[in-house]
């Protein structure tokens with residue numbers, strides 16, 4: 001509005017200036033050349049002056065208005081281009097529709113996200129609302145009509161090809177100067193965020209399960225130790241052979257339980273990395289012993305051969321090394337069917353390196369999955385069963401110890417994982433002889 005007033009003020013002022021200038025010039029001319037002219041000449045002169053100044057004013061006004069209009073048109077064009085450009089580069093999908101859900105605007109991100117071209121959807125009904133979400137959108141539209149914008153809610157949208165996916169949506173009122181109320185829908189793809197959230201929940205669940213296991217182990221530890229002592233005392237006092245054999249079996253069972261609980265406690269304890277020379281054979285033996293009950297309950301056979309690792313030391317954090325082997329064993333256990341077989345053996349591939357191999361005859365891994373195995377969160381297991389962190393963690397542990405990990409697999413035939421580390425350098429004993 002002030003711009004309009006400014007326009008009229010400028011036009012009027014410039015016209016007055018123009019008329020005054022014409023009249024002043026006329027006075028000068030009249031004074032100089034027509035001082036003694038007769039009445040008729042002067043009369044014609046005044047008529048000519050009137051016509052000339054009116055024409056001049058008319059031209060000036062027309063030019064002024066035209067120039068102003070061109071300027072406004074140019075500004076309008078530029079602001080339209082800017083608005084279009086903004087709409088196109090906006091990272092979220094922006095869709096404008098009316099209350100009957102007829103699409104009026106559709107930006108490039110909407111095209112990328114939903115797979116429909118602008119020409120395909122503009123003018124027709126909004127095609128990306130899954131059947132189950134139609135009612136929800138109706139509700140959103142009613143709320144926006146009542147003046148309550150919808151901000152950052154999570155819902156689903158249906159692309160042209162493929163399954164419906166999660167989006168974050170805002171629905172805002174949009175009114176052109178005198179037109180009806182329109183609806184501006186802005187959505188962004190949050191599939192990745194939802195995936196991470198689910199993973200975090202799974203990790204949280206596993207962490208609390210780990211803590212629970214640690215707590216349970218802690219609680220069981222003391223009564224088990226007390227039971228063990230009592231059984232040992234009983235056994236010393238029992239004279240009867242049959243009873244003594246029973247007590248021995250009881251002691252053996254309790255020993256196993258107490259050992260198992262101790263291992264569980266050690267495993268769940270998190271400590272900072274402490275590298276020390278570790279005997280590869282003993283690491284393999286203790287982990288496979290610990291794992292044996294899980295294998296037995298599924299009816300899986302385990303063969304262990306640590307002969308090549310005996311006395312071979314690697315500089316490593318024992319906890320990490322054990323977790324690594326445990327991860328590989330639990331993957332193998334998941335892969336084999338009851339009655340399957342897992343083999344673990346040590347091997348020395350060169351003079352300076354020692355390692356172990358975990359081989360199973362389970363389901364194997366398809367070529368497509370093989371490339372992504374070491375990616376964190378890559379899993380083919382159903383939610384709650386796999387976190388996809390095992391092999392990623394295993395690779396980290398191996399790299400932290402200067403080792404290497406390789407995996408060979410054929411779908412339907414089985415998988416073999418090779419891990420090896422540099423042998424710990426034996427420190428030469430230096431003798432200082434003081435003279």
Ligand SMILES: Nc1ncnc2c1ncn2[C@@H]1O[C@H](COP(=O)(O)OP(=O)(O)O)[C@@H](O)[C@H]1O
Pocket residue numbers: 327331332335360362363364365369373378379380381385386387388389390391392414415
């Ligand atoms: N021994 C194996 N046999 C078959 N598949 C395996 C084996 N080890 C790993 N995998 C595949 O690699 C994926 C990633 O393993 P991992 O990182 O340990 O995560 P998770 O076990 O939690 O799924 C598994 O989901 C599985 O598909």
Ligand SMILES: [Mg+2]
Pocket residue numbers: 327330331386388389390391
């Ligand atoms: Mg795993």
